Structures are given as C-alpha cells and as structure tokens.
Amino acid sequence: MSERYEKYVFNLDEDARKYCVETLHETEESRSAALTTLKQWAEDNPRFHVKVDDRSLLAFLRGCKFDLDRTKAKLIDHYTMRRDVPEWYAKRDPALSEIQDLVKLGIFVPLRRDHDRQLVVIIRVAAHDPKVHDQNNVFKAGNMILDAAVKDNEEAQIFGIIAIFDMTGVTFGHARQLTPGIIKKAVRSWQNYHCRPKRLEFINAPVYVNVILSIFKSFMSEKLKSRIQVHYNRLEGLHSVLPKEILPRDYGGEAEPLDDLISYWQQRLSECSDWFAEDEKFKAE
Known part of the structure; x- marks a missing residue:
C-alpha cells in the first residue's frame, strides 16, 4: 500500500x-x-x-x-x-452558504503566529445568532477550519493546540443550543482528533459557565479536564496566558486585526475545496 x-x-x-x-x-x-x-x-x-x-x-x-x-x-x-455524524463530516464544501456565513462571522479563528510552537485558536462561542445558525453547522465549520489549519502544520501535530474560548456575548440562547448530545459529540471529536488540545482557556466566562462546563467534563478524560482554565474577564485572563505580540489587536494584542485573520481563513478554506472532497471519502463503512 x-x-x-x-x-x-x-x-x-x-x-x-x-x-x-x-x-x-x-x-x-x-x-x-x-x-x-x-x-x-x-x-x-x-x-x-x-x-x-x-x-x-x-x-x-x-x-x-x-x-x-x-x-x-x-x-x-x-x-x-x-x-x-454526517451533520459534521458530510458535504464539507467551503462554498456552502451556511459554512461561508459562519466563517465570515469568525466563529473559529486560528492565529498566524504560534505560542511555544503550539497552534493557538480563538473560538468565539457567541459570534453566531442561535436563532439563525444551527449549532451543528457551527461545529462543522469549525472542524473544517481546524483541518485546513493543521493538515500541513507539522508543528501543531507535534506540539499541540491551545484553544481560547471567548464567551463574550454568550446568551441562554447559545447555551440552549449546547445539548448533552452536541456536547458529547464535541468532546468525542476533540479526544479522537490527531492534534492534542494542550490547553482549554475560557475567557469572559459568565457566572453560570460551570453549569455548562460540568456537562462537558462529564464526557472528558481526566487529562483533558485538567487542561481547562476559566477566566472571568476578557483580556486580563488572556494576557496572562498568551503574549500580546501574537494576539489580534481586537484582543489587546499587536498582531493583525481579527478581520484580516477571518479573510485569510476564508481564502484558505476555499483553496482546500478539492482536499475536502477527497478527504470525505475516508470514513468507516
């Protein structure tokens, strides 16, 4: 072979x-x-x-x-x-309007600069409108961007990923979308993905975040649970774990603004159309 x-x-x-x-x-x-x-x-x-x-x-x-x-x-x-889980892994076409809309909103934004050779990803939990966007499409689009970011990034495969969950603007509408079934799929996808999540940092967390996290943790390995850190402010907590020089200006950093990063990943995703079409063939019978 x-x-x-x-x-x-x-x-x-x-x-x-x-x-x-x-x-x-x-x-x-x-x-x-x-x-x-x-x-x-x-x-x-x-x-x-x-x-x-x-x-x-x-x-x-x-x-x-x-x-x-x-x-x-x-x-x-x-x-x-x-x-x-075909709702996440079938028809992964970057040209689909439901995918393009979510990418433009910046629901999942890998940074262009690493930290200690680890890929840093900002996941903007409340960037979408829960009345308009299906949560399955949110995870589908996020997984597609992650695949595009790591498929040729050998350092991310070796050193792992830092995930920053920005909970700015989160509402009960967003929380209601995260059913136990959706959460179970999300944790399963993190734990069977080839790049290791080294740190899960939650910033600007609402007071009820532990209610949501307790459901996530119920499906997690002990090792993954130990990598969760919660910060109840947006920037101070973030700046305590990542240097400003790699962060977008929107996050008090010195790197390119969020809009430029979003535009970059829109283009990058489009360039991966053929790769996604070929990759979709690989799944268990």
Missing part, C-alpha cells in the same frame, strides 16, 4: 527532533516500524477506510505518543465518528 504515497522525511529542526524523541517516543526506527505496522493493520481492517499515507498516520501516532494500541483505538473512533 505504501508505494502509492510519498515516504515521510523529518525536516524540522533539532529542538523538534529532541521533543519527538523525549516526549513522543519517536525515533527514525520507531517511526518506520509503527508506520509499517499501522499500514498492515489498516489493510487487514478495510472496513474503517483509514487514510494510510505516512503523514496522516504519523499525526495520529504522535497524538498517542507512539502507543500503537491507543493509536488504533483513536483511528477507529475517528473514522467511525466520521461515518456516524
């Missing part, structure tokens, strides 16, 4: 190589052996229809610190979820 795909070559710097060895247990030898094992496993289990190019499999291996059993379990859950 591997002959159809380009063989992976490690081209990152020595610090990244050292991190891979010491934290992810990835060496040239372990990488080669694990990729061979996973490709054979995927061939023996065609019902999961796993994407078997080196880079795709390696992202999951890194997310599981090269534990093969954990990697197989995560792959099974990821590709099974892609089958079972």
Whole structure:
C-alpha cells in the first residue's frame, strides 16, 4: 500500500527532533516500524477506510505518543465518528452558504503566529445568532477550519493546540443550543482528533459557565479536564496566558486585526475545496 504515497522525511529542526524523541517516543526506527505496522493493520481492517499515507498516520501516532494500541483505538473512533455524524463530516464544501456565513462571522479563528510552537485558536462561542445558525453547522465549520489549519502544520501535530474560548456575548440562547448530545459529540471529536488540545482557556466566562462546563467534563478524560482554565474577564485572563505580540489587536494584542485573520481563513478554506472532497471519502463503512 505504501508505494502509492510519498515516504515521510523529518525536516524540522533539532529542538523538534529532541521533543519527538523525549516526549513522543519517536525515533527514525520507531517511526518506520509503527508506520509499517499501522499500514498492515489498516489493510487487514478495510472496513474503517483509514487514510494510510505516512503523514496522516504519523499525526495520529504522535497524538498517542507512539502507543500503537491507543493509536488504533483513536483511528477507529475517528473514522467511525466520521461515518456516524454526517451533520459534521458530510458535504464539507467551503462554498456552502451556511459554512461561508459562519466563517465570515469568525466563529473559529486560528492565529498566524504560534505560542511555544503550539497552534493557538480563538473560538468565539457567541459570534453566531442561535436563532439563525444551527449549532451543528457551527461545529462543522469549525472542524473544517481546524483541518485546513493543521493538515500541513507539522508543528501543531507535534506540539499541540491551545484553544481560547471567548464567551463574550454568550446568551441562554447559545447555551440552549449546547445539548448533552452536541456536547458529547464535541468532546468525542476533540479526544479522537490527531492534534492534542494542550490547553482549554475560557475567557469572559459568565457566572453560570460551570453549569455548562460540568456537562462537558462529564464526557472528558481526566487529562483533558485538567487542561481547562476559566477566566472571568476578557483580556486580563488572556494576557496572562498568551503574549500580546501574537494576539489580534481586537484582543489587546499587536498582531493583525481579527478581520484580516477571518479573510485569510476564508481564502484558505476555499483553496482546500478539492482536499475536502477527497478527504470525505475516508470514513468507516
């Protein structure tokens, strides 16, 4: 199977190589052996229809610190979820109006500059109108932007993601959209995704945020729960965890404004149309 795909070559710097060895247990030898094992496993289990190019499999291996059993379990859950949740994973066309509208609102905005080599994403929980926008489409659009941001970002796959949940303007209408079923799907998608969420920072949280978070936490692993931090203000809490030089000006930072970032991701998503069409084929039978 591997002959159809380009063989992976490690081209990152020595610090990244050292991190891979010491934290992810990835060496040239372990990488080669694990990729061979996973490709054979995927061939023996065609019902999961796993994407078997080196880079795709390696992202999951890194997310599981090269534990093969954990990697197989995560792959099974990821590709099974892609089958079972078509409202998020089918018809992922950036040209769809419901996707374009949400992208323009800036519901999910990766920053252009990393922090300690981790990808930083601002998730604007209340950017959409709950009377107009379906919550499933919000998660679908967010997942599409995340895929576009990390598919060629090897550092995010190695060092992970910092998610900033901006709860500015959140209403009970937004909260009502987050049913236990939606929340369960969201947590499942975070936990079976190949890039590890290293920190979940909630800023400008309302007083009732713990009611919502308690539902989220009921579906989370202990490790993921430990990565949650709640701040009851918009900027002070954010500036305590991220340097101003990487943040948009709208967040008291020194980088490009939010509108420029939104325009960038609109264009980037459009450029990934063919990739999304091809990627949609990979899901469990």
